Amino acid sequence: MNGTGRPVRILNEHMVDEKKEEKTLNFIEEIVEKDLSENKHGGRVLTRFPPEPNGYLHIGHAKSICLNFGLAQKYGGGTNLRFDDTNPTTEDVEYVDSIKNDVQWLGFNWVEERYASDYFDQLYAFAVKLIEKGLAYVDDSTAEEIAALKGTPTEPGKPGPYRDRAVAENLELFERMRKGEFAEGSRVLRAKIDLASPNMHLRDPFMYRIKFAHHHRTGDKWCIYPMYDFAHGQSDAIEKITHSICTLEFIPHRALYDWFIEKLDIFPSKQYEFARLNLTYTVMSKRKLLQLVQEGHVSGWDDPRMPTISGLRRRGYTPASIRNFCERIGVARRDNLIDMSLLEFCVREDLNAIAPRRMAVLDPLKVVITNYPEGREEMCLSENNPEKPETGDREMPFSRELYIEQDDFMENPPKKYFRLAPGQMVRLKSAYIIRCDEVVKNAEGTIEEVRCTYIENSKSGQDESGLKVKGTLHWVSAAHSIPVEIRQYDRLFRVEDPASQEGDFKEYLNPDSLSIITARAEPAFKTATPGEAFQLLRKGYFSVDSDSVDGKVVLNQTVGLRDNWAKGN
DSSP, rough: OOTTSOOOOEEHHHHHHOOSOOOOOHHHHHHHHHHHTHHHHHGGEEEEEOSSSSOBBBBHHHHHHHHHHHHHHHHHEEEEEEOOOOTTTTTOHHHHHHHHHHHHTTOOOOEEEEEGGHHHHHHHHHHHHHHTOOOOOEEEEOOOHHHHSSOOBBOOOOOOOTTTTTTHHHHHHHHHHOOOOOSSTSSSEEOOTTTOSSSSGSSSSEOOOOOOOTTTBBSSOOOOEEHHHHHHHHHHHHHHHHHHOOOOOOOOGGGHHHHHHHHHHHOOOOOOEEEEETTSSSSOHHHHHHHHHTTTSSSSTOOOOOBBBBHHHTTOOOOHHHHHHHHOOOSSSSSSEEOHHHHHHHHHHHHHOOOOOEEEEESSSEEEETTTTTTTEEEEEESSTTTTTOOOOEEEEEOSSSEEEEEGGGGSSOOOOOOOTTEEEEEETTTTTEEEEEEOOOTTSOEEEEEEOOTOOOOOTOOSSOOOOEEEEEOEEHHHHHHHEEEOOSBBBBBOOOOGSSSSSGBBBBSSEEEEEEEEOOOOGGGGTTTOEEEEETTEEEEETTBBBBBEEEEEEOOOOSSOGGGGG
């Protein structure tokens, strides 16, 4: 954290250009290697990824996934996927399915699929054991009364009237809570620890609350549900997790994690904390992301502007790019703010190596080649990916009438303008050199088309013209190109750190985060399928959206060819 208490910003230039001769261990890897050297836990490494199924995973969860699964892979261990399903009012099977899909899409497989609800009977037995030890009690106080007696960080709490109930009475009341004899909110089970502790989490925390809600797995069997702090550490112990890795906000919870394990005398799982991922120009709170979805600010959890894994996938991000991003930002002990441009760099780097090249004109201007015979057509060969020569070439139809980009033509150009202009020559990528001869305007003075002549012996790969031109433009044949819907994206929020702003975070949404245009694309897009990624020459990387149907191709802009956004473009 910096002097203002806000996360330190990590710039992409520093992260990308930094080179190390030898990769050093992060502090969690150091802990694991020390444990292994001491044969702790019998030389085992077993981690877990424990999401609550109350929303879709986001890029912050991806960091945790890569850390937990990557750590286990590195040291020959395994990782459990465990759903923290202790709050039935916010959880849903839809979220369970999406989480499993996201983890597998990122390239990881779990050893066991577990649920906190698998352990409800065992957790109940643990609670009874603590009551029997005089370390837990049923409290009939209202939430307001409990809060009033809990004290402040500088003042100790005070015991309530039910803290010294007899063990037998607590056992009876807890059993009656389980049977549903009391109203929701009328009683809680609390651990009996230390009301004077400077750690507020140790001031007799809640263990169970009454909640009459249908659970997605246990149905109506239970009407009392364990709190996170009681379920989490015990679930780790039941599964014999060796390294329980969570984010920094759980540091104050660690003492309670250890207390429950010690008093129950169960497997000594240990909690370790690392800095959570904060990304510029977005929010990482599932509660806030849910608001965006429910209030219609985005089209859904998988809206390509969302920082969710499903949104990034739909936008065209690759698993490798996200894993690489998580590796680059590393594992830190303090919160930081990662520049969105670093994530974009990672996907740009990956797609440059693997994405086929295609041509599409986003803002078409008609070009008529007057000396090219009417009705004639020919094929030009264009390479699919210069980074992968083995992918070969594809054919592109060339004809008398073409489209180029509006901004690739200027009627009165400045000096050193190397695109198309009256009397000026350019090369059409993989085709011919053309020269602009005439500009045709309508009655309002708007340019409708430009008329050119082509140099017949200048075809790419067969050029005998001897001409040298400085500009090369992409193009499509007017007769053969197809319309495609292009969805272009900007940052979801107008400010770098919307979570830190005063007022409603939604006030800082970017009203121009999505624009939709119709472009003309080469006919190869007729066979494109959802999820395929392409580089549109000179424009950027795009992915075929799931909204595409026969006869209509929709492309999502993944990222530009360079970091123009950071430069104010």
